[in-house]
Amino acid sequence: MSRLDDLLQLRRQLDQEIEREKAAEARVRRLAVQAAATMTRGNWSTRVFYAACEHFGVTPDHVLAGHRDKTSTNARHVAMWLMRDAGRSYPEIGSQFDMDHTTALNGVRRVEGDPQLLGAATQIRTDLTGENAA
Numbered sequence: 019m020s021r022l023d024d025l026l027q028l029r030r031q032l033d034q035e036i037e038r039e040k041a042a043e044a045r046v047r048r049l050a051v052q053a054a055a056t057m058t059r060g061n062w063s064t065r066v067f068y069a070a071c072e073h074f075g076v077t078p079d080h081v082l083a084g085h086r087d088k089t090s091t092n093a094r095h096v097a098m099w100l101m102r103d104a105g106r107s108y109p110e111i112g113s114q115f116d117m118d119h120t121t122a123l124n125g126v127r128r129v130e131g132d133p134q135l136l137g138a139a140t141q142i143r144t145d146l147t148g149e150n151a152a
Contacts, residue, residue: 028136066100066142067081068144072140073093074096075087075089082115084115092135092138094125095128096129096135096139096142099125100142100143106124
């Protein structure tokens, strides 16, 4: 039984190390997003894009590359909704993502039709503006 106990102890240590690494990666991602937002204070589109990427845990490059996995798509659509909410036109939003304006329209409609995505979008907006949600 001693060998089994040793293996279980090693497994617990490995699990703890994995959790520490995940936490460190999450901190690095948050810092990268904060740094990017700080450098682009005047550019709301860039700030909401990076915030959406952080919220969904995807890299900006992955989202901009047009990947179609659910997480990347959700981040892209939420960013589009936030840009539209800020008064950007669909052609402007589409050009930010190197896409057609109808793709931006579809992304905004998707967020409006999904309570979870809409909740994420409004939370990101609240976090960025510092306003309390009504």
